Each structure stands twice: as C-alpha cells, then as structure tokens.
Amino acid sequence: MHAESAVRAPLIYGNKTYHQITEDICRPIESKPTRLFMITITFTALLMTWGLFMIGWTVWFGIGEWGLNRTVDWGWDITNFVWWIGIGHAGTLISAILLLFRQKWRMAINRAAEAMTIFAVICAGLFPIFHMGRVWLIFYNLPYPNSRGPLWPNYNSPLMWDVFAISTYFTVSLLFWYTGLIPDLATVRDRAKKKLSKFIYGVLSFGWTGSAKHWQRHEALSLVLAGISTPLVLSVHTIVSFDFATSVIPGWHTTIFPPYFVAGAIFSGFAMVLTLMLVARKVMNLQQYITLEHIESMNKIIVLTGSIVGSAYITELFVAWYSGNIYEQYAFSNRALGPYWWAYWGMMTCNVISPQLFWVRSLRRSVWFTFFMSIIINCGMWFERFVIIVTSIHRDFLPSSWSYYTPTYVEISIFAGTVGLFLTAFMLFAKTMPVIAMAETKHILRISGDAQKKAAAAHSHSHEDLPGSIQVH
Amino acid sequence: MRNKFLVGLYSDEDKMVDGVRKMRENHLEVYDVVSPFAVHGLDDALGLNESRLHITGFIYGFSGLAIALSFMTWSFTSDWPLNFGGKPHFSFPAFIPILFEFTVLSASIGMTLTFLLRSGLYPGRIREKLDERTTDDKFAVVFRISKKTTTEEIGKMKEMLQSSGAEEIKERELQRHY
Numbered sequence: 001m002h003a004e005s006a007v008r009a010p011l012i013y014g015n016k017t018y019h020q021i022t023e024d025i026c027r028p029i030e031s032k033p034t035r036l037f038m039i040t041i042t043f044t045a046l047l048m049t050w051g052l053f054m055i056g057w058t059v060w061f062g063i064g065e066w067g068l069n070r071t072v073d074w075g076w077d078i079t080n081f082v083w084w085i086g087i088g089h090a091g092t093l094i095s096a097i098l099l100l101f102r103q104k105w106r107m108a109i110n111r112a113a114e115a116m117t118i119f120a121v122i123c124a125g126l127f128p129i130f131h132m133g134r135v136w137l138i139f140y141n142l143p144y145p146n147s148r149g150p151l152w153p154n155y156n157s158p159l160m161w162d163v164f165a166i167s168t169y170f171t172v173s174l175l176f177w178y179t180g181l182i183p184d185l186a187t188v189r190d191r192a193k194k195k196l197s198k199f200i201y202g203v204l205s206f207g208w209t210g211s212a213k214h215w216q217r218h219e220a221l222s223l224v225l226a227g228i229s230t231p232l233v234l235s236v237h238t239i240v241s242f243d244f245a246t247s248v249i250p251g252w253h254t255t256i257f258p259p260y261f262v263a264g265a266i267f268s269g270f271a272m273v274l275t276l277m278l279v280a281r282k283v284m285n286l287q288q289y290i291t292l293e294h295i296e297s298m299n300k301i302i303v304l305t306g307s308i309v310g311s312a313y314i315t316e317l318f319v320a321w322y323s324g325n326i327y328e329q330y331a332f333s334n335r336a337l338g339p340y341w342w343a344y345w346g347m348m349t350c351n352v353i354s355p356q357l358f359w360v361r362s363l364r365r366s367v368w369f370t371f372f373m374s375i376i377i378n379c380g381m382w383f384e385r386f387v388i389i390v391t392s393i394h395r396d397f398l399p400s401s402w403s404y405y406t407p408t409y410v411e412i413s414i415f416a417g418t419v420g421l422f423l424t425a426f427m428l429f430a431k432t433m434p435v436i437a438m439a440e441t442k443h444i445l446r447i448s449g450d451a452q453k454k455a456a457a458a459h460s461h462s463h464e465d466l467p468g469s470i471q472v473h
Numbered sequence: 474m475r476n477k478f479l480v481g482l483y484s485d486e487d488k489m490v491d492g493v494r495k496m497r498e499n500h501l502e503v504y505d506v507v508s509p510f511a512v513h514g515l516d517d518a519l520g521l522n523e524s525r526l527h528i529t530g531f532i533y534g535f536s537g538l539a540i541a542l543s544f545m546t547w548s549f550t551s552d553w554p555l556n557f558g559g560k561p562h563f564s565f566p567a568f569i570p571i572l573f574e575f576t577v578l579s580a581s582i583g584m585t586l587t588f589l590l591r592s593g594l595y596p597g598r599i600r601e602k603l604d605e606r607t608t609d610d611k612f613a614v615v616f617r618i619s620k621k622t623t624t625e626e627i628g629k630m631k632e633m634l635q636s637s638g639a640e641e642i643k644e645r646e647l648q649r650h651y
Contacts, residue, residue: 017610018509018609018610019609019610022509022609022610143544143548149553150548150552150553151553151555152548152549152552152553152555154555154557155545155549155567155568155571156557156560156564156567156568158570160571161570161571161574164570164571164574164575164578165570165574167578168574168575168577168578171578171581171582172577172578172581175581175582175585176581179585179588182594183509183510183608186608187509187608187609189608190602190605190606190607190608190609191605191609202597202599203596203597204596206589206594206595206596206598207593207594207595207597207598207599207600208594208608209507209600209602209603209607210507210508210509210510210607210608211505211506211507211592212505212506212507212508212515212516212519212521213505213521213592214592214594215508215510215511215512215515216511216516216521216524217524217526217588217591217592218511218588219511219524220524220526220527221526221584221585221588223527224526224527224530224580224584225581225584225585228530228534228577228580228581229577229581231573231577232574232577235570235573235574239570242570438509439509439510439511440510442509442510442610443510443511
C-alpha cells in the first residue's frame with residue numbers, strides 16, 4: 001500500500017474504522033430531523049415560495065415589473081445569473097481538477113460541493129430564462145426543424161453558446177455527482193431499517209452491489225468524466241464572459257475577461273463551499289472529516305484566485321488609462337467615481353483587500369474568521385458582477401439616454417427566492433444523502449488517516465536514515 | 474435459475490487481495506469480489522481486463538463533434554444561409570464553443586449510459602445481497618458452486634479462504650446476478 005508522509009497532516013482524525021466512517025456519515029440521514037433543521041428549512045422554503053411567486057408575477061405582468069430601462073437592459077437578473085454560475089464552479093473544480101491533481105483533501109468536500117454546483121446552476125438558469133419575457137417560447141433557442149423557415153438559432157452568438165455551455169455543464173455535473181453517489185446510496189440502502197426508506201434508497205441506488213468489475217468501470221468513468229469536466233468548467237465561465245467581451249461596450253470589450261471570470265468564479269465558489277460546509281461540519285458533527293487542514297487548503301485557493309481577480313481589476317484600470325481611448329477611460333473613472341461608486345469600492349474592499357488577510361496562517365485556520373470572510377467574498381463577488389454589468393451600460397454613448405437603475409421589489413424577491421431555493425435544496429440533500437463521499441473516504445483512510453500517520457511516524461523514527469516520505473508495504 | 478455461492482468475508486483488504494492472488498495461483502476460479510470501495514490492486518489480482526469504457530467515451534465524443542459540426546455547417550451554409558452582418562456562413566471559429574460543449578455532452582451522457590447498461594444498473598433494480606456489510610466494511614470473495622464443482626474443490630476453497638484471513642465463510646443460494 002502507498003502510504004503518505006507523516007509530515008503531511010492526517011485528513012481523517014479519530015482513529016476511524018471503515019464501519020465508524022459509515023456510522024458517522026449515515027447518522028444525520030438516519031436520525032430524526034432536529035427542531036433547528038425544521039425551523040430553518042421552513043424559513044428557506046417560504047423564501048423560495050415567495051421568489052417563485054414573484055417569478056410568476058413577472059411572467060404574468062411582464063418584464064416591466066423589473067427596474068430595467070432602455071439604457072440598463074441587464075440589471076439584477078444577469079448579475080445574479082453570473083453570480084450563481086460562478087458559485088456553481090467550485091463543485092466541479094474540486095471534483096475534477098483536484099482529482100486530476102491527486103489532491104486527497106477533496107474527498108471530504110467534493111460530494112457537497114458538487115451538490116451545491118447543481119443547485120447553484122439551477123438558480124442561475126432561472127434568471128436568463130425569465131429575462132426572456134415570453135418564457136413559453138424558450139424552445140426557440142433549440143435547433144429544431146421549425147415552421148419559421150426553418151430558421152436556425154445563431155450559432156455565432158455568445159448567448160447561444162451560453163445555452164449550450166450551461167445546459168452541458170448542468171448535465172455533466174449531475175451525471176458526475178449521481179454516479180459518485182450510487183455506491184454511497186447503496187450503503188444507506190443496506191443499513192435502512194424502515195420499509196419505505198429501504199424502497200426509496202433501493203430505487204435510488206440502481207441495484208449497486210460493489211462487484212469488482214463494477215468498481216473498475218466506475219473508476220474509469222469517474223476519471224474520464226473528471227478529465228472532460230476540467231476543460232468544461234473552464235469553458236463555462238469563459239463563455240459567460242464572452243457574453244460581455246464580444247460586445248463593443250467600453251468596460252466589457254476586453255480580452256482579459258475569460259481568465260478573470262474563471263478565477264472569480266472559483267473564488268466565489270470556494271467561498272460558498274466554505275460558508276455551507278463550516279455550518280454543516282458543526283451541525284452534522286463532521287469535524288474529524290472536514291478538518292482544519294481542509295479549511296486551510298481551501299483558503300489557500302482563495303488567496304490564489306482572489307489575487308488573480310485583484311490583479312485583473314488593476315490591469316483593467318491600467319489598460320483603460322494606457323489605451324488612450326477616452327470612452328474606455330471614462331468607463332473606468334465612472335465606475336470608481338460615478339453614481340455607482342459604492343458598488344465599485346464595495347467590490348474592491350471585499351475582493352482585493354480582504355483575501356490577502358489569508359496570507360496569515362492563524363487566520364487561514366480560524367473557523368470563525370473563515371466563515372466571516374466567506375460571506376464577505378460572496379458579497380464582493382456579487383458587487384463585481386453588478387459593477388461590470390450596470391456601471392458599464394448606465395451611461396450610454398448618448399448622454400441624453402443616461403439613466404440610473406435601481407431594482408424593484410420583484411427583482412429583489414426573485415433573488416431572495418433563489419437563495420431560498422439553494423438553501424432548501426442543499427438542506428434536503430444534506431438530510432437525505434451522504435454529504436461526504438463514504439467510499440472515497442474509506443479508500444484514503446489507510447493512506448491519510450491519523451492511525452496510519454502515527455504508524456508511519458513511528459516507522460520513520462526507527463529508521464533514522466529514511467526521510468519523512470516512505471513507502472510502507 | 475438459482476445458484477450457489479461460497480462467500481468468504483474479510484475485514485482487511487490487503488489480506489483479501491493477497492488471498493485472491495494465491496487462490497488464482499492455485500487454479501481456483503474466483504467468481505467475484507464485492508467491496509465497499511474500489512480496492513487498488515484488486516483488478517490485477519483478479520486478472521480483470523482493463524475497462525473499455527474510455528474507448529466508448531472517445532467514440533461518443535467524436536460522434537458528438539461530427540454531428541454538431543455537420544449540423545451547424547448544413548443549417549448555416551445550405552439549409553438557410555442567413556447573413557449575420559456580412560460574416561461568412563461557415564464561420565468555424567465561432568462554431569468552436571458549441572462544438573466543444575456538444576462533444577463533452579455526448580461523451581459524458583454516452584459513457585454514463587454505457588456504464589449503467591453494462592453493469593446492469595437502473596433505477597429500481599433489486600439484487601439479492603450476498604451480505605449487507607459489503608457496502609459498509611466487509612470485503613467478500615465469492616466462488617460459484619456449480620454442479621461440476623467437486624467436494625474437494627469446495628474444501629480447497631474453504632481452506633484457502635480461511636488461511637488467507639477470511640473471518641466468516643458461508644454458502645449462499647442466490648439469483649445468478651446478485
């Protein structure tokens with residue numbers, strides 16, 4: 001067996017056995033929902049219902065119920081769309097890219113992050129769909145033989161690329177998540193006592209047994225899905241950035257957008273994973289699986305991506321000045337000093353200055369500080385999208401059509417509703433399905449568990465000539 | 474049709490893998506190994522062929538690419554050549570994002586369905602269980618006992634299971650596909 005160096009901190013604490021892992025991770029599913037859970041989910045479900053009602057309101061009365069005007073035709077809707085899509089980037093990044101880089105710490109958080117991805121993409125999708133106005137004609141987006149010619153959708157348009165990118169991303173994330181869940185659902189099925197839960201988990205686990213050939217295929221599938229999800233996850237936000245970058249609006253028409261958007265997406269996605277997992281870890285008693293090492297690793301990625309985002313902001317400013325183009329220069333001075341200055345400086349504070357605090361080790365390893373920062377980053381990334389979208393278009397080429405945009409209560413309610421939908425879906429997931437990938441955690445137990453680490457440390461002490469990293473058979 | 478199986482349950486995957494290797498060296502045919510997670514080195518010990526799933530993934534992906542490219546080319550150059558600001562009808566660079574997305578989509582849907590189909594997994598599939606603990610913490614080495622299997626062979630199987638560290642040995646009568 002390949003054992004890891006004792007120098008590297010264990011990923012699973014508490015001298016776990018395989019059975020103990022099953023017990024720990026299945027306990028929240030098998031126990032009765034607590035009072036706190038019921039109160040919280042009632043609240044989030046009500047919020048969701050209110051948002052859905054306001055979506056219905058929009059469909060009934062039209063987009064005029066929103067604060068958009070002829071100058072600012074993309075407001076909170078597209079801001080929220082890009083924000084949610086960004087949040088939806090962490091799951092696949094953790095599962096796919098970290099799998100290819102063989103980062104074992106992904107095991108404790110990948111399942112929940114993937115679920116989060118799926119729910120975030122659902123929330124994201126709602127905004128452009130309902131921004132279409134006549135949502136019942138949504139199938140016009142699809143290339144099907146129609147009675148209008150047939151007139152095909154414009155494959156040259158970034159908005160059409162978005163349709164393909166987001167739906168592909170959603171489908172692939174769902175497949176990746178669910179195929180990973182099948183063996184764990186089988187564990188829950190085999191432990192179920194009640195007839196109803198036996199039946200439900202029986203249906204959901206597709207008759208999984210754990211046969212050697214099935215595991216072999218399962219591993220092959222996971223690896224290839226991870227391989228193709230890696231460019232996919234990078235392509236999705238690249239294509240979202242094309243929605244802006246291919247236009248001729250000053251402030252949008254920049255080649256820096258794809259990497260800047262991708263880094264921002266990972267940045268906000270990790271922040272959201274931290275927000276949810278720090279709560280889940282405490283409530284579900286998973287501190288021995290989601291350890292401080294996990295939190296620190298995620299914070300390191302936040303420093304990296306946050307710095308990329310910060311450099312991109314500064315590069316944009318520099319290039320606007322250096323271009324000598326007055327329209328470009330005005331777009332940026334207007335961002336910082338114009339009527340939406342508060343959004344710009346909110347973005348700068350939350351995204352550029354605050355992640356730099358994570359260079360300090362004790363702050364990276366502080367649960368409370370990380371939780372606080374994750375919320376700050378989520379807010380900052382929302383401001384970023386708002387700044388990019390609204391400040392770039394609210395002062396048109398014609399000063400006579402300059403305007404100021406404020407959202408109506410309908411837009412605010414729909415956004416709040418998607419937060420409700422996201423939290424409700426996540427809580428239901430956490431209550432009914434294993435939040436930590438059990439099979440994968442068992443797989444690394446003998447490599448990165450604390451018992452193994454102690455044994456390795458003892459072993460290396462007895463052979464003084466050996467360095468920390470050793471191969472144990 | 475009912476079949477008889479001889480099952481040996483292990484708690485330690487390393488002992489199980491070593492056991493399987495020895496059993497195969499002693500010309501015993503191991504029918505299957507059932508485990509709570511993918512045990513590395515087991516494929517080799519069992520002599521399983523490499524999965525061909527990734528090859529099907531390539532085929533699905535390539536087909537998706539070909540379908541998307543030919544469809545977009547056909548609809549924009551021959552079926553309804555629409556003028557978008559004087560740009561070429563066949564504007565390959567602008568097709569790349571959709572080509573990529575459709576390739577990935579086809580490969581992943583195709584591979585997942587192939588995986589489920591080949592492994593006989595579908596919603597509501599009920600299989601009889603060898604032992605409920607094999608999805609928790611036990612590793613089961615399974616021999617199939619047919620009419621041709623002699624008592625000596627069964628004795629040898631039991632002995633090999635025992636000597637390699639199986640904690641529990643039992644006979645189970647199940648459907649062919651458990």
